[in-house]
Amino acid sequence: MTIVDTTPRRVDLLAYAGTAGRLVLGGVLLWAGLAKIGDLAASVRAVRAYQIMPSQAAEVVGAALPMVEIAVGLLLIVGLTTRVAAGVAAVLLAAFVTGVVWAWARGLRIDCGCFGGGGELGATESPDYGVHLARNVALLAVAIFLIVRPRTRLSVDARLARED
Amino acid sequence: MSQATKQKVAAQRAKERAQEQRRRRARWLSMGAVAVVVGAGLIGVAQWESSKPTDVAVPASATMDGAGLPVGTGPVTVELYLDFLCPACRQFDAAARPVLDQFLADDAIELVYRPIAILDRATTTKFSTRAASAAGCASDEGKIDEFVAVMMANQPAEGTTGLSDDQIVQLGTSAGLDGATFGQCVADGTYTDWAGENTNTAVDRGVQGTPTVYVDGEQLTTLSVDELIGAIENAG
Numbered sequence: 001m002t003i004v005d006t007t008p009r010r011v012d013l014l015a016y017a018g019t020a021g022r023l024v025l026g027g028v029l030l031w032a033g034l035a036k037i038g039d040l041a042a043s044v045r046a047v048r049a050y051q052i053m054p055s056q057a058a059e060v061v062g063a064a065l066p067m068v069e070i071a072v073g074l075l076l077i078v079g080l081t082t083r084v085a086a087g088v089a090a091v092l093l094a095a096f097v098t099g100v101v102w103a104w105a106r107g108l109r110i111d112c113g114c115f116g117g118g119g120e121l122g123a124t125e126s127p128d129y130g131v132h133l134a135r136n137v138a139l140l141a142v143a144i145f146l147i148v149r150p151r152t153r154l155s156v157d158a159r160l161a162r163e164d
Numbered sequence: 165m166s167q168a169t170k171q172k173v174a175a176q177r178a179k180e181r182a183q184e185q186r187r188r189r190a191r192w193l194s195m196g197a198v199a200v201v202v203g204a205g206l207i208g209v210a211q212w213e214s215s216k217p218t219d220v221a222v223p224a225s226a227t228m229d230g231a232g233l234p235v236g237t238g239p240v241t242v243e244l245y246l247d248f249l250c251p252a253c254r255q256f257d258a259a260a261r262p263v264l265d266q267f268l269a270d271d272a273i274e275l276v277y278r279p280i281a282i283l284d285r286a287t288t289t290k291f292s293t294r295a296a297s298a299a300g301c302a303s304d305e306g307k308i309d310e311f312v313a314v315m316m317a318n319q320p321a322e323g324t325t326g327l328s329d330d331q332i333v334q335l336g337t338s339a340g341l342d343g344a345t346f347g348q349c350v351a352d353g354t355y356t357d358w359a360g361e362n363t364n365t366a367v368d369r370g371v372q373g374t375p376t377v378y379v380d381g382e383q384l385t386t387l388s389v390d391e392l393i394g395a396i397e398n399a400g
Contacts (some may be wrong), residue, residue: 039285040212041364048367055368064205064213071204080196088201110372118363120282120373122252160189 009157018152019079019143025089026076028139033069035116040066046113049120050099051106076146078153086146093140100136104129200258217357218365221288223306224299231362232276233303236268243276245366245376248295248315248324249283253375257316259389267396277308280363283322286331293359298332300355301346302339308318310339375379 031050032143035045044062048055072092096114103110112132113119121127151158184357222230232243242264246253267273281292295315302311314335320326327335329350336350337343349355366376370383377384381397 026184037208040208040215041360042282042285045282045364045367046210048364049372051370059212060209064208067204067208071201075197081193084194084197085201088198108372117285119367121184122250122373124210163189 001147014149015151015153018082018146018149019154021080021146022076022082022086022152022155023061025086025139025142026073026096027148028073028090029069029089030077033071035112036072039116039118042116042118043113045120046111046119047119049108049110049113049118050103051056051108052099052102066146079152079157081151082152082155082157083147083150086143086150091141091145092141093136097136097140099132100129102134103127104133168381169248173181192389196295202260207209215299216297220292220357221356222358223328225303225306226300227276227287230358231365232278233308235275235277236271236310238273240273240277241269241378241380242267242273242396242397243378245280245374246312247280247292247297247374248319249286249292249326250374251322254316254319256375256377256387257312260392261313263393266341271358272281277303277312278362278366279359280366280371281359281386282363286322287320287324287326289326289328291320293327293348293356293363294353295332296326296359296362297334298329298346298350299356301334301349302341304346304349305341305346306383307341309337311336311341313337314380333390 021131022071030121036046040063043066044059045051047065048060052058053061068088069092072088075081076089096112100112103112109121109127111117111121111125111127112118112129114132146152151161186219191203223233225234226232227234238287244256246257264273264275268275277299279296281296282289283292284290299308299311302308315332318327318335333343333347333350338347375387377387377392379392382395382397382399384395
């Protein structure tokens with residue numbers, strides 16, 4: 001009788017899936033942050049365009065968001081404190097999902113401002129809230145996966161753990 | 165205790181110590197990561213705050229709220245938010261101008277241009293901001309209506325360098341502006357901060373794109389000329 005133990009191999013695959021998730025989530029956040037950082041005024045406008053919070057609060061969020069996205073993106077890409085970084089990413093994505101649902105429900109005609117821009121739509125453009133929602137929910141799922149299984153391959157976390 | 169038991173206990177203690185050390189390091193790293201993320205956000209906010217202009221020059225000709233450039237003195241207020249680069253603004257201008265000219269001639273409306281710059285990313289030279297700033301200059305010389313007309317008729321395409329300051333001045337001069345005064349005002353970027361400020365505050369009023377038109381405070385929905393005429397006549 002041959003017994004094939006598949007457990008280690010499965011764990012291995014999951015650890016690599018985590019690595020892929022880290023790179024995708026971190027890459028998207030880094031990209032989103034870099035796209036916004038050059039024009040903070042547009043970032044602030046994009047947050048204001050949702051009309052979800054007072055103007056002053058939107059200003060702080062719009063100004064802080066690009067740098068936060070870049071920081072979290074970098075932490076995820078190198079795999080340092082993966083669980084914390086994924087946790088922050090999950091909070092951000094949950095907020096983005098809320099924003100898109102809010103804009104959709106209120107019938108606002110805005111651009112999401114996800115990757116730069118001030119939230120304005122051209123006259124001929126129409127909002128694609130469905131696409132944004134699907135993408136954000138998918139990324140949120142990746143973030144939650146990383147919170148549950150923060151141990152991934154090719155990460156600084158793993159390197160530190162091996163040194164003991 | 166036997167020798168073997170002692171060894172086992174010692175090994176157990178060493179293992180616990182190592183675990184405790186790992187936990188402590190993980191805690192410090194996590195706190196450090198949170199601090200980095202919060203710090204990054206604070207840097208962004210500080211950068212934004214420091215980039216805010218302290219002293220914004222407002223065109224002398226501007227409306228009470230400082231953001232509009234008025235034409236005419238009629239009883240019905242028609243407000244037009246526009247970006248000088250926006251193709252839909254040019255189309256609206258072309259379609260609505262004859263109608264608005266007539267209402268102005270009849271002294272039925274006050275037309276308030278509200279130039280904002282939401283398309284700065286669509287040119288390499290922030291044409292939208294420069295043009296909106298130039299509109300403030302043109303208004304100070306009482307030629308805002310003529311300036312908007314000539315700028316819309318000569319609108320550059322998105323994804324280009326836009327018009328240079330010199331070209332804007334040339335167009336303004338052709339519309340009857342004084343080349344020297346207007347040229348200086350444009351070259352100095354006198355109303356650059358003003359344009360930025362108006363752009364930032366427009367969205368608070370529900371402006372989600374350009375053109376956006378209000379007739380006596382009511383936002384038009386279709387932007388058709390018929391709707392515009394109807395709104396003005398109903399308000400009047």
